[in-house]
Amino acid sequence: xxxxxxxxxxxxxxxxxxxxxxxxxxxxxxxxxxxxxxxxxxxxxxxxxxxxxxxxxxxxxxxxxxxxxxxxxxxxxxxxxxxxxxxxxxxxxxxxxxxxxxxxxxxxxxxxxxxxxxxxxxxxxxxxxxxxxxxxxxxxxxxxxxxxxxxxxxxxxxxxxxxxxxxxxxxxxxxxxxxxxxxxxxxxxxxxxxxxxxxxxxxxxxxxxxxxxxxxxxxxxxxxxxxxxxxxxxxxxxxxxxxxxxxxxxxxxxxxxxxxxxxxxxxxxxxxxxxxxxxxxxxxxxxxxxxxxxxxxxxxxxxxxxxxxxxxxxxxxxxxxxxxxxxxxxxxxxxxxxxxxxxxxxxxxxxxxxxxxxxxxxxxxxxxxxx
Amino acid sequence: xxxxxxxxxxxxxxxxxxxxxxxxxxxxxxxxxxxxxxxxxxxxxxxxxxxxxxxxxxxxxxxxxxxxxxxxxxxxxxxxxxxxxxxxxxxxxxxxxxxxxxxxxxxxxxxxxxxxxxxxxxxxxxxxxxxxxxxxxxxxxxxxxxxxxxxxxxxxxxxxxxxxxxxxxxxxxxxxxxxxxxxxxxxxxxxxxxxxxxxxxxxxxxxxxxxxxxxxxxxxxxxxxxxxxxxxxxxxxxxxxxxxxxxxxxxxxxxxxxxxxxxxxxxxxxxxxxxxxxxxxxxxxxxxxxxxxxxxxxxxxxxxxxxxxxxxxxxxxxxxxxxxxxxxxxxxxxxxxxxxxxxxxxxxxxxxxxxxxxxxxxxxxxxxxxxxxxxxxxxxxxxxxxxxxxxxxxxxxxxxxxxxxxxxxxxxxxxxxxxxxxxxxxxxxxxxxxxxxxxxxxxxxxxxxxxxxxxxxxxxxxxxxxxxxxxxxxxxxxxxxxxxxxxxxxxxxxxxxxxxxxxxxxxxxxxxxxxxxxxxxxxxxxxxxxxxxxxxxxxxxxxxxxxxxxxxxxxxxxxxxxxxxxxxxxxxxxxxxxxxxxxxxxxxxxxxxxxxxxxxx
Numbered sequence: 001x002x003x004x005x006x007x008x009x010x011x012x013x014x015x016x017x018x019x020x021x022x023x024x025x026x027x028x029x030x031x032x033x034x035x036x037x038x039x040x041x042x043x044x045x046x047x048x049x050x051x052x053x054x055x056x057x058x059x060x061x062x063x064x065x066x067x068x069x070x071x072x073x074x075x076x077x078x079x080x081x082x083x084x085x086x087x088x089x090x091x092x093x094x095x096x097x098x099x100x101x102x103x104x105x106x107x108x109x110x111x112x113x114x115x116x117x118x119x120x121x122x123x124x125x126x127x128x129x130x131x132x133x134x135x136x137x138x139x140x141x142x143x144x145x146x147x148x149x150x151x152x153x154x155x156x157x158x159x160x161x162x163x164x165x166x167x168x169x170x171x172x173x174x175x176x177x178x179x180x181x182x183x184x185x186x187x188x189x190x191x192x193x194x195x196x197x198x199x200x201x202x203x204x205x206x207x208x209x210x211x212x213x214x215x216x217x218x219x220x221x222x223x224x225x226x227x228x229x230x231x232x233x234x235x236x237x238x239x240x241x242x243x244x245x246x247x248x249x250x251x252x253x254x255x256x257x258x259x260x261x262x263x264x265x266x267x268x269x270x271x272x273x274x275x276x277x278x279x280x281x282x283x284x285x286x287x288x289x290x291x292x293x294x295x296x297x298x299x300x301x302x303x304x305x306x307x308x309x310x311x312x313x314x315x316x317x318x319x320x321x322x323x324x325x326x327x328x329x330x331x332x333x334x335x336x337x338x339x340x341x342x343x344x345x346x347x348x349x350x351x352x353x354x355x356x357x358x359x360x361x362x363x364x365x366x367x368x369x370x371x
Numbered sequence: 372x373x374x375x376x377x378x379x380x381x382x383x384x385x386x387x388x389x390x391x392x393x394x395x396x397x398x399x400x401x402x403x404x405x406x407x408x409x410x411x412x413x414x415x416x417x418x419x420x421x422x423x424x425x426x427x428x429x430x431x432x433x434x435x436x437x438x439x440x441x442x443x444x445x446x447x448x449x450x451x452x453x454x455x456x457x458x459x460x461x462x463x464x465x466x467x468x469x470x471x472x473x474x475x476x477x478x479x480x481x482x483x484x485x486x487x488x489x490x491x492x493x494x495x496x497x498x499x500x501x502x503x504x505x506x507x508x509x510x511x512x513x514x515x516x517x518x519x520x521x522x523x524x525x526x527x528x529x530x531x532x533x534x535x536x537x538x539x540x541x542x543x544x545x546x547x548x549x550x551x552x553x554x555x556x557x558x559x560x561x562x563x564x565x566x567x568x569x570x571x572x573x574x575x576x577x578x579x580x581x582x583x584x585x586x587x588x589x590x591x592x593x594x595x596x597x598x599x600x601x602x603x604x605x606x607x608x609x610x611x612x613x614x615x616x617x618x619x620x621x622x623x624x625x626x627x628x629x630x631x632x633x634x635x636x637x638x639x640x641x642x643x644x645x646x647x648x649x650x651x652x653x654x655x656x657x658x659x660x661x662x663x664x665x666x667x668x669x670x671x672x673x674x675x676x677x678x679x680x681x682x683x684x685x686x687x688x689x690x691x692x693x694x695x696x697x698x699x700x701x702x703x704x705x706x707x708x709x710x711x712x713x714x715x716x717x718x719x720x721x722x723x724x725x726x727x728x729x730x731x732x733x734x735x736x737x738x739x740x741x742x743x744x745x746x747x748x749x750x751x752x753x754x755x756x757x758x759x760x761x762x763x764x765x766x767x768x769x770x771x772x773x774x775x776x777x778x779x780x781x782x783x784x785x786x787x788x789x790x791x792x793x794x795x796x797x798x799x800x801x802x803x804x805x806x807x808x809x810x811x812x813x814x815x816x817x818x819x820x821x822x823x824x825x826x827x828x829x830x831x832x833x834x835x836x837x838x839x840x841x842x843x844x845x846x847x848x849x850x851x852x853x854x855x856x857x858x859x860x861x862x863x864x865x866x867x868x869x870x871x872x873x874x875x876x877x878x879x880x881x882x883x884x885x886x887x888x889x890x891x892x893x894x895x896x897x898x899x900x901x902x903x904x905x906x907x908x909x910x911x912x913x914x915x916x917x918x919x920x921x922x923x924x925x926x927x928x929x930x931x932x933x934x935x936x937x938x939x940x941x942x943x944x945x946x947x948x949x950x951x952x953x954x955x956x957x958x959x960x961x962x963x964x965x966x967x968x969x970x971x972x
Contacts, residue, residue, distance in 0.1 A: 134528060136528075137527045137528045137529055140527070140528040141527070141528075141572075144572075145572075148836075148837055150526075150528075151592055153528060154528075154588070154589065155382060155384070155527075155528030155529060155589075157382075157384040298384065298529075301386050302386065304386050339383075340383060340384045340385075340386075341384060345383040345384065348383055349382070349383055349384070352586075352587050352588040352589075353588065355588060356588040356589070356591075359591070
């Protein structure tokens with residue numbers, strides 16, 4: 001199968017979408033040596049990438065028109081069997097390429113792009129896709145609401161990188177100089193859309209919060225963004241400045257230790273399409289807390305792997321209860337997460353997607369697929 | 372007859388299905404199967420099947436479900452009856468297969484082993500079933516061509532669920548109750564929820580005559596294998612031997628009635644004074660059944676009116692030597708049962724109360740299985756719609772095409788005669804000018820422009836867009852058959868019969884653990900009779916039915932126009948209101964609102 005992938009960024013990129021694209025494209029290349037994957041990216045490091053023998057990414061082309069022309073030339077010359085559209089904004093171009101070459105069209109939904117109504121120009125390519133990969137059940141449901149049907153949806157959850165494992169917690173804690181304190185941790189952009197990531201909900205819960213045996217509770221905030229100053233002011237107003245630590249941007253390689261050091265990963269966000277950081281924390285052996293909003297119930301497996309709160313539940317109360325509870329066995333938690341979301345499971349699922357793609361169109365849609 | 376359900380966590384990211392959920396869904400269907408319960412879990416625990424049993428064939432434990440094939444590779448849960456199972460079984464035995472039970476369930480396992488998804492081409496009956504293949508890790512579902520037995524499915528991208536009832540799926544507690552605008556709008560337009568929609572976005576009907584395969588990748592799209600309108604259309608194109616149609620009809624009917632008598636318990640009959648149930652009674656006698664219990668409902672309100680079934684039914688019972696049970700129902704019982712009726716109603720419907728009471732009476736009379744004459748009017752072109760629709764469409768084609776006139780007419784009706792005209796009259800020019808529109812107009816409870824009386828604008832807009840009622844009707848119309856009767860039979864069978872009559876027969880019968888069998892709704896009978904359907908007009912079809920028993924129906928009853936099992940519901944429902952001004956359709960509308968207002972969402 002020849003697969004031409006149109007992405008904003010993948011290899012040499014940064015952030016959740018680039019991460020996901022890399023995972024997915026590598027999995028595509030890995031599930032069969034007969035697959036050949038060519039990637040056209042808009043942004044990222046200005047050089048070509050080769051991953052193994054059958055996965056290549058060209059030098060990125062930032063400007064829209066040259067990118068489209070490159071994609072068309074590539075399609076006509078290389079005749080791919082599948083066009084992978086890594087972002088809804090590439091949908092119209094991807095649909096054109098699929099029609100030009102008779103290729104199957106696979107579109108990716110990362111989550112939040114379907115939280116607002118999509119215009120027809122972006123919805124039509126999704127509807128006409130042979131397969132729409134959705135990162136979560138919530139993304140699938142929101143897509144179905146807009147498209148009128150989920151018949152071409154295929155849920156492929158995010159995966160977690162192998163670097164995230166339980167490890168030497170004492171050393172990790174010493175690195176952060178946590179002493180006796182219990183640590184809450186959030187890893188996320190400091191987004192200034194109102195209440196989006198929920199740092200403010202955690203800060204507001206800090207006054208009076210301590211462990212049952214009276215030890216202090218520290219809140220570690222990793223990440224940067226425009227909301228930083230407001231959050232600092234808020235901590236000041238509530239008199240908890242000494243208990244909130246802004247860590248800034250934490251390098252990728254330091255993240256596993258950061259997760260291991262924390263007692264609880266908290267991200268009471270109302271804007272997650274999936275939330276890969278929950279997986280990273282749990283894979284590192286740290287329990288997590290999230291809200292039943294958006295895609296979060298997926299990484300937390302409806303409360304089976306992590307603690308889910310309703311958006312209006314009392315976080316202070318929940319944190320008090322969780323800090324008093326015995327910590328789960330990190331190895332057991334990590335292994336449960338790996339079973340469902342590890343690279344091996346992810347590749348199994350990608351393989352199932354490829355198999356399904358080969359039988360689509362050979363199955364006539366019945367009444368069940370109307371509208 | 373039973374209740375079936377299952378949960379399959381096909382996606383590797385999904386958690387193991389919860390046993391409590393499987394049992395909650397299964398046991399929400401206890402009325403469907405009070406005689407026993409079973410469950411099965413695949414080796415890895417990611418697939419669970421549940422079954423509630425109403426034992427009718429092979430009453431022993433060997434007939435219990437989920438049932439395994441000899442190799443243990445396949446497991447089946449099954450609701451319904453396979454009427455040709457003795458033949459199928461004989462065929463399989465000749466191929467060397469040994470059977471462990473005398474039930475039709477076991478046949479399904481070996482047909483699937485042999486023919487895979489195409490097994491359904493061999494089946495005659497009413498059925499909804501699911502077969503798990505432990506080796507391939509696939510779940511196969513199928514539903515009969517008419518959609519006599521219900522089957523609802525839900526998929527969230529991780530886990531696939533199915534059950535015989537919508538309410539049972541909801542009882543599992545894992546499916547969101549978000550409203551499906553197409554289902555809500557559909558109910559208000561038709562008076563029942565049109566498949567594949569339900570009231571909930573997360574739950575769909577597996578359409579009649581479809582199969583579906585679920586593998587580790589998830590559910591494949593439902594796949595059609597038979598359609599009633601397709602069979603009718605094919606029949607219209609066949610050349611018939613000359614002679615009296617009744618002579619062609621008789622053996623086909625007798626064959627169907629005989630097939631529907633297959634049981635290890637007594638098979639009774641719902642008897643009205645109409646031709647359909649009377650003819651079935653005569654044919655039961657012809658098929659050799661000696662002991663027949665026939666049940667008729669009696670209402671004091673109908674005494675001496677044309678709606679009274681009792682004297683005609685008694686006459687027929689006497690003529691064919693049936694034990695006749697006359698069951699009186701009064702207003703107090705109706706009001707007393709109403710909460711239970713609404714609780715048993717799986718999806719909202721404006722009908723089915725008649726079936727509730729006659730099934731209740733059948734249960735009291737000790738029956739577990741009864742035949743019903745439902746479907747005769749569809750098969751034999753008996754409804755007034757068979758003459759009305761072509762007439763309306765011809766008459767109204769021109770005026771409805773004049774730009775602006777339909778709207779003007781609608782306003783004029785609304786302004787001039789709001790109380791004296793039937794409420795749907797305003798839509799006469801909007802819809803009456805085409806066959807599909809005229810059919811819709813006939814069967815509609817509310818018309819689209821009236822929906823704002825009961826629903827908000829967003830629900831109406833989205834519901835109408837997704838439902839596309841006229842498009843759905845058009846899809847069921849075998850227009851190229853060239854036969855008016857065939858086309859209307861197809862539309863009636865695909866909407867009124869499937870979504871209303873058969874659904875009501877299912878929930879109202881099951882509420883009393885009564886299996887209702889429908890010898891006039893049978894795909895094999897349809898194959899044989901469809902060429903006749905195309906040629907029947909007026910009362911010819913029904914008269915041929917009346918003359919099909921070797922001892923024909925009494926002449927007096929043949930002359931009666933359409934009767935069914937009606938109940939004095941309008942009187943009871945509108946108690947205390949000004950009844951003189953309430954037309955039948957206004958009562959239905961009021962009743963629909965009452966049902967939806969009290970519906971537990």
